[in-house]
Structures are given as C-alpha cells and as structure tokens.
Amino acid sequence: MSVKITSVAKQLPKFYRETKDIIPFVQLWMQGQETRFQRKVIKLFEGAGVDKRYSIMDPEEVFTATSFQDKNDIYKREVTELAEKALQKSLDKAALKPTDIDYIISVSCTGIMIPSVDAYLINSLGMRQDIVRLPVTEMGCAAGVSGIIYAKNFLKANPNKRAAVIAVEAPTATFQLDDYSMTNIVSAAIFGDGASAVILSSYEEDKGPKIIDEAMYHFYDATNMMGFKLVNTGLQMILDKAVPQKIADHFPAIVHPFLEKNNLSIAAIDHLIFHPGGKKIVQTVEDLFGVLGKNINDTKEVLRLYGNMSSATVLYVLERFMDKNPAPNTYGLMLSFGPGFSAQRILLKW
CATH class of the missing domain: 3.40.47.10 (Thiolase/Chalcone synthase)
Known part of the structure; x- marks a missing residue:
C-alpha cells in the first residue's frame, strides 16, 4: 500500500506590492537613521531576489505601530480565510468533498491561535466530526514538509484514508517596528505571506506521485x-x-x-x-x-x-x-x- 500526493493548491492574500513600491515605505520607516545605513538597507531589499510579495496587511498597516494583539487579530482573521480557500482549491483539484478527508494537519508559526486554524475549517467547510486533527506550530520553514511526513505516516498505517495538510503563514505580521537590526530587516526583505494545501491519499485508485x-x-x-x-x-x-x-x-x-x-x-x-x-x-x-x-x-x-x-x-x-x-x-x-x-x-x- 502506497501513499500518494494527489493535489496541491496555493492561495495568496489580497494585498501585494512589488519591491520597488515597498522601498518608499522602508525609507520613511528609516528616517533618523544614518545615511550609510539607509543605503545599505535599500540595497539589501533591491538585491534580495524577491520582485514581489503578498501580505495579509496593506503596507501602511505593516509600518504602523500596531500592538501584538492588533497584529495577531489580523493574522487570525486573514489566515483562516486563506486556509479555507487553499483547502477548497486542493479538494477541487482532486475532485473531492471536505467530508472525504480523514486527517487534517494545519501548519503555521507566524501567529498564535487556540484553537488552531483546522478547527475553524471543520466548521466552515462542514468536515467530518470524527476527523483527526494535528496542529504543527513551532517548526518554521521546515513544517510544510514535516506536515506531509506526519500525514504519510498516518496514511501508511490506515489504508483507504485521505489527509489534508494546510500551511498558512503571515511573516509580515511579525515585523518589528522599533527594531533596526539586520535580522529584522533581512526578514522584511525576503518574507511574504501565503497559504497552500496538499491532499494525500492511501487509496490505490487515487493518482499522484x-x-x-x-x-x-x-x-x-x-x-x-x-x-x-x-x-x-x-x-x-x-x-x-x-x-x-x-x-x-x-x-x-x-x-x-x-x-x-x-x-x-x-x-x-x-x-x-x-x-x-x-x-x-x-x-x-x-x-x-x-x-x-x-x-x-x-x-x-x-x-x-x-x-x-x-x-x-x-x-x-x-x-x-x-x-x-x-x-x-x-x-x-x-x-x-x-x-x-x-x-x-x-x-x-x-
């Protein structure tokens, strides 16, 4: 019995900017910093290899002194919507219904939600009441692959089942307004927000790698x-x-x-x-x-x-x-x- 990946679908947030359009916001944020430092930061953004990034927040919100609670409230609202849309897309690609999923893994590390986003998906999509949930939180960039590994092990032990892995992240919600360290700046230059959902199956008739x-x-x-x-x-x-x-x-x-x-x-x-x-x-x-x-x-x-x-x-x-x-x-x-x-x-x- 083999486990296959049957579909993958992404979902992007509603806000986006090209890097060249973000730089004016960065320049405004750096007012009062040394000129040499400002040139270094702009050069870093321009050379980061990222032409465009999407965000759950408009740039004005990102560069505003909102509290942790404010940012996390936006995170919770927006990632729930992104996760639902990504999962529905992946289900549509595989010609499946939400009730066809036996195991749901949600992956995120850029905000705090209890209950985790998978609980909201069970309600909004009308998934099964006996579905098995697993939130994966503190594994960062590796967690998308980790989630697939956990799903594979579940399906290997349970023939004729299907699993969904939903990874949804909003690194822009972690931007620190009063932190001019290179770590915070590099993070802002390379990170963007997005979601993706993967459907895996241990049904022999299902197709995929x-x-x-x-x-x-x-x-x-x-x-x-x-x-x-x-x-x-x-x-x-x-x-x-x-x-x-x-x-x-x-x-x-x-x-x-x-x-x-x-x-x-x-x-x-x-x-x-x-x-x-x-x-x-x-x-x-x-x-x-x-x-x-x-x-x-x-x-x-x-x-x-x-x-x-x-x-x-x-x-x-x-x-x-x-x-x-x-x-x-x-x-x-x-x-x-x-x-x-x-x-x-x-x-x-x-």
Missing part, C-alpha cells in the same frame, strides 16, 4: 540559529547569518545517505523541490546542486514571485512540479530547513 521515503536530520547545538523570540511587540525573528554555511557543511550528510538508503544517487533525481529560504541559502544550495549537474530554477522563481512564505513556500514549488505532469518513473526530492536546526526530506516517484 508516491512518497517513497522521508526523513528528518537534526543539527546538534544549533537551536539558536533560527526561530522567533516572543517579545512584548510580537514574534521577533531570529536568523543567524551562518545558516547558509551550516547547510553547506552538512549538505553531503543530509542528501547522499538518504538517497543511498533508497539505492539512488543524486544523478537519479529529476525534480529538485527545494524550499527557498532566501537568496544566500538558494545560492548556497544552487552551488552544491550545480556541481552535481542539477538546477533549482523553480525554487528561485517562487522566491522571486512570492518571497519566503515560511512553511508554505516549498509547497508552492511542489505545485509547480505537479502542474507540469512529470513523466512516469521520475524521482523528486523535497528538501526544507527550519528551526531546531533541522532538515526535512521526502523522496517522491511519479
């Missing part, structure tokens, strides 16, 4: 490299500049043993479905894969069009591959990194 294997890889002594710090004004980004080098150092141990366990080498992988964490991380991984004769063009394009949407982003990359209808018997490797520090991997076969 099979999940051949999955694994997590945990870096020792790296818990301080990535995450959020809860402060009075909200969730303050933690992002160590050493992350790209850390990935490069561990890359062989992350990729090659995982593939060898499945009697494969990187040469056998046709589709690289990689999470675009940011320009430097993308360049690091592109250099590593480039040496092996592979490209991550779809990853770069998702970063350019939408920015890093935390856990949802790798699912945007996955949707691009799914929509191409890859040839049978081709392999895909999903890869993402997140707080912990950890790497999540999934091997797919079409």
Whole structure:
C-alpha cells in the first residue's frame, strides 16, 4: 500500500506590492537613521531576489505601530480565510468533498491561535466530526514538509484514508517596528505571506506521485540559529547569518545517505523541490546542486514571485512540479530547513 500526493493548491492574500513600491515605505520607516545605513538597507531589499510579495496587511498597516494583539487579530482573521480557500482549491483539484478527508494537519508559526486554524475549517467547510486533527506550530520553514511526513505516516498505517495538510503563514505580521537590526530587516526583505494545501491519499485508485521515503536530520547545538523570540511587540525573528554555511557543511550528510538508503544517487533525481529560504541559502544550495549537474530554477522563481512564505513556500514549488505532469518513473526530492536546526526530506516517484 502506497501513499500518494494527489493535489496541491496555493492561495495568496489580497494585498501585494512589488519591491520597488515597498522601498518608499522602508525609507520613511528609516528616517533618523544614518545615511550609510539607509543605503545599505535599500540595497539589501533591491538585491534580495524577491520582485514581489503578498501580505495579509496593506503596507501602511505593516509600518504602523500596531500592538501584538492588533497584529495577531489580523493574522487570525486573514489566515483562516486563506486556509479555507487553499483547502477548497486542493479538494477541487482532486475532485473531492471536505467530508472525504480523514486527517487534517494545519501548519503555521507566524501567529498564535487556540484553537488552531483546522478547527475553524471543520466548521466552515462542514468536515467530518470524527476527523483527526494535528496542529504543527513551532517548526518554521521546515513544517510544510514535516506536515506531509506526519500525514504519510498516518496514511501508511490506515489504508483507504485521505489527509489534508494546510500551511498558512503571515511573516509580515511579525515585523518589528522599533527594531533596526539586520535580522529584522533581512526578514522584511525576503518574507511574504501565503497559504497552500496538499491532499494525500492511501487509496490505490487515487493518482499522484508516491512518497517513497522521508526523513528528518537534526543539527546538534544549533537551536539558536533560527526561530522567533516572543517579545512584548510580537514574534521577533531570529536568523543567524551562518545558516547558509551550516547547510553547506552538512549538505553531503543530509542528501547522499538518504538517497543511498533508497539505492539512488543524486544523478537519479529529476525534480529538485527545494524550499527557498532566501537568496544566500538558494545560492548556497544552487552551488552544491550545480556541481552535481542539477538546477533549482523553480525554487528561485517562487522566491522571486512570492518571497519566503515560511512553511508554505516549498509547497508552492511542489505545485509547480505537479502542474507540469512529470513523466512516469521520475524521482523528486523535497528538501526544507527550519528551526531546531533541522532538515526535512521526502523522496517522491511519479
């Protein structure tokens, strides 16, 4: 009995701006800062590899001194709507009804909701009362892949069931108005908001790439490299500049043993479905894969069009591959990194 990914669908927030249109807001925000610092920040935004990003808030709201409660109220309202639309789209793609889902996993780390967003979806979409829920919260950018891993394990143990994984993130709600650190600025330059939903199935008749294997890889002594710090004004980004080098150092141990366990080498992988964490991380991984004769063009394009949407982003990359209808018997490797520090991997076969 195999587990397959049957559909993926994204949903974008209503607000969006091209980077060139956001820079005037950034300049206004930086009034009073040193001229040299201001030039450095503008150059960073212009060189981040993100042409446009979407947001649950208009830029005026992002650059306004709203409280943590105000921002979180907006987060709760908007991500619930985004999650519902993404899930409905993925159900429509798979020709399924909400009551066809046996297991629902919601993924988000950029706001706080209790109950989690999946509880609201059960009501708004009229899902089954005996559906099994699993909220995944504090795993950051890696959580989209983590959610698929958890769904796969549930379905592997339960034939003839279906699962939905909904990743919905709003990093713009974490922007710190009084924080002029490079971490806060880099975060603002690369992150955007978005949602995506994935349907998985253990029905033999359902179509889609099979999940051949999955694994997590945990870096020792790296818990301080990535995450959020809860402060009075909200969730303050933690992002160590050493992350790209850390990935490069561990890359062989992350990729090659995982593939060898499945009697494969990187040469056998046709589709690289990689999470675009940011320009430097993308360049690091592109250099590593480039040496092996592979490209991550779809990853770069998702970063350019939408920015890093935390856990949802790798699912945007996955949707691009799914929509191409890859040839049978081709392999895909999903890869993402997140707080912990950890790497999540999934091997797919079409």
